[in-house]
Amino acid sequence: MLIPVIRHLSTLADFNCLVMGLTTAASQLGRCGIQSVGFSSLLRDDDVRAISHGRRLFSSLPQDGAVDPQESIAYLGLSYADLEERLGVEGAAVEYALKGRQAFLPLGPMRRACIKYAPDVIVTTISPRAEQAAILVASEMKIPSVCLIDLFARPSLKRASTQGYATRVCVISDSVKNWLIRAGRRPDEVVVTGNPVFDELFARDIKSKAVLLREKNKWQGKKVILWASQIEPERNPFSGRIGDPSLPWSVEACLKDIIRSKDDWHLVIRYHPNQGCVPTSEVDEKITISERNEPLAPLLQAVDLVVTLTSTVGLEARLLGKPLITVDMSVYSDDTPYAKLGFSVGIDDLSELESAMSRLLDGCIGPNSLSELPRIGMATDSVVQQILKLSNEGA
Known part of the structure; x- marks a missing residue:
């Protein structure tokens, strides 16, 4: 989400963008x-x-x-x-x-960073631990800060609802802004910008790149399903709900079994960047592993259906009008309720997966609740303008 913002800031002559990549x-x-x-x-x-x-x-x-x-x-x-x-x-x-590691809130290291690098503005996401510590230290040291919220996730919103948690909070939709205002934030502290990572979904050449991708992978005449994998923790750090770390691999195994029984279906597996060690998938003409450096937007445009737990890839799929299935068995499913919001077909038993896939691939798109989806297209510019405004105010 921050990469487009970093790239934009790096083009500005009067701006030096120091990035902490943790x-x-x-x-x-x-x-x-x-x-x-x-x-x-x-x-x-x-x-x-x-x-x-x-x-x-x-x-x-x-x-x-x-x-x-x-x-x-x-x-x-x-x-x-x-x-x-x-x-x-x-x-x-x-x-x-x-x-x-969920116990960490490294305030001391972030104080060191602020003393060493003396930032004029701190920009980060709503993620916990180090990024949360950065926002808290910014407030403590009177440094203007911008916090980007990428989802509707309630634990994240609760943290951002605290008065003083970032000078500006950038959110993806009016509904999120209204929730934060009702929770106590001032209207001028919350700005609807959209999510910068979604801007690339609407680049002019995405559709042509998707066509080339299907041709390159010989997916013509195939129904292509994307499994957007992610890490499942042993415990939800917010609610304490106990998780099953093997869940992503169970879903993957189920999808592979389903795919092999369908002549015209093809599975694409996209592992999350944090899945450092992934099992070596056997060579299979019905399965493609999406490399981590492969651009996501053309891939999403090229597939016919997306399956995930709670990944933001699901939200991106819906922005492109792609049908979405969420496996609502994650410790984060209640925090990212795609199905309840009308964005996905949710299943809570893997035995339901094949029938749900068949229905959607046969043309029953199902969820079409686009009214609550984030604004798209100009999010990066909107976020950068908030950063520049705070920088100029502090100059």
Whole structure:
């Protein structure tokens, strides 16, 4: 969501855009040609204890992930040291044992970043932990901040409803703005911008690129289904609901079985950037693995149906008028209620998946609630204007 904003800001002569790409974001930014710094840039000579914590915690993680080991050690170590500063040694141990990395709120490292880099404006998303800490530190240090909210998710909205949580909150629709105002935010603090990541969906050449993609992959005459995968945690950090980390792989296995029984169906699997280690899929002419650097917009335009848990890819699919199935078995399903909003056909049992796919692929599009979908086309410009306005006010 921030990549289009970063690119736009980088073209402005009077603007220096410093990007913090934390954990898996660094590799995603790198693939887009955007340089970034991480927690390793915040380490000091006296961080012996933090580095020790980082090495200890890193040793328990899979060692073939997408994050640079030194960056992982710095992130884990500085975040855990901050947790100890806030809760004490015993309190931190108990909290981390209960919540894992969800226990982090690295206020100390973000204070270091603000002191070191002296930003005029801080821009981030509504994500928890480090990004949440950035917004809180910005308020504490009187630095103007912009927070982008990409969904209708209630836990995120609750956090953003707190007075002072970002100088400006950029949201995707009027309904989200109205909810925040009812919750106590001032109308001038909340701006309907849309989501910058959706702007590319309506580029002039998307449809022609989609046609070429179908030809390249020999999908002519096929009904192409996209499975937009994602990580499923063991526990919802907001509600405490217990999850099943194997759920994405169960859905994938079910989809593969269904596809193999249909002569004219083809499955495309798109793994989430945070799924660092994915199982090696066997070679199968009925299955395509979408590479992480493959542009999403032409792919969405090229497919006939999208299946996901709660990914924003589902919302993008609906913006393009594509039918959507959500597997409402995720710990985040209640927080991102696509089916209840009328955006998707929701299923809560994998035995229902094949029949739902058949109905939609046979032409019964089903959900068509477009009134609550976000504004599209000019979101990047709208967000940038809010950043420039705050920058000029603070000059």
